Amino acid sequence: MSQIRLGVNIDHVATVRNARGENYPSPLRAAITAQKFGAHSITIHLREDRRHIIDSDLRIIKSKLKIPLNLEIAATKEMLKIALKNKPSFICIVPEKRKEITTEGGLNLNHNRNFLKKLINKLKKNKSRVSLFIEPNIKDIEISKSLNADCVELHTGKICNLINKKKNYTKEFEKIKKAVVFGNNLGLEIHAGHGLNFRSAKILSKIKGIKEFNIGHFLIGESIFISLGSAIKKFKKILK
Ligand code: PXP
Secondary structure (H helix, E strand, C coil): CCCCEEEEECHHHHHHHHHHCCCCCCHHHHHHHHHHCCCCEEEEECCCCCCCCCHHHHHHHHHHCCCCEEEEECCCHHHHHHHHHHCCCEEEECCCCCCCCCCCCCCCCCCCHHHHHHHHHHHHHCCCEEEEEECCCHHHHHHHHHCCCCEEEEECHHHHHHHHCCCCCHHHHHHHHHHHHHHHHCCCEEEEECCCCHHHHHHHCCCCCEEEEEECHHHHHHHHHHHHHHHHHHHHHHCC
16 A cells, blocks of 8 residues: 655744744755655745745755655635745645634635636646645535546544544534545545544544545644653753
């Protein structure tokens, strides 16, 4: 069985940096560290309000990274221009609302379909692989195919919430499974992301045909506890 690719989303390294207006922790350092430890790609979301990743992060990470950079953008003219200029290997089109804390659901594919189609074709001509972040349903997969996307990323927020709350997730699991089979049959590459932790990633990894998982918030949060002890030991040595 081939290994499922892991895309590491480092947005929240930038969140911590921006909280103090400092230049650390560095998203570039996080990207290089993730690369060193076997991440298959690095994901960053350049939001309209630049609340975490900023334009200079995109430029420097793109120039230093050896593994593919996956740039998440909203379907806007501004983001299209930035993506065309920076040419990331992968692009994921995501919905964006100013007041949301995180990307709350998949794209509304009934909205602005003509613009989306033009945007996808321009990005593909510019040699970026294009993915659409959608809800795991058959209709949105069909539309994604008709828009000429290379891949779809299925929003896993709902199943992750059910798993975290120890509720029955069978119906949502079957829905995702059906979406994966349907998408693969149409020739789309299927990815999954949002809200994943060790347990939900393990459960969803049982679905054959998901090629890539993109994981951020939990992974960055968990990293604190995996390395907090080492940082404390280092300070104790310094303070001897
Ligand atoms: N995939 C996409 C398209 C996203 O927009 C995000 C961030 O919302 C993620 C994956 C990662 O989600 P999380 O940070 O919850 O792991």
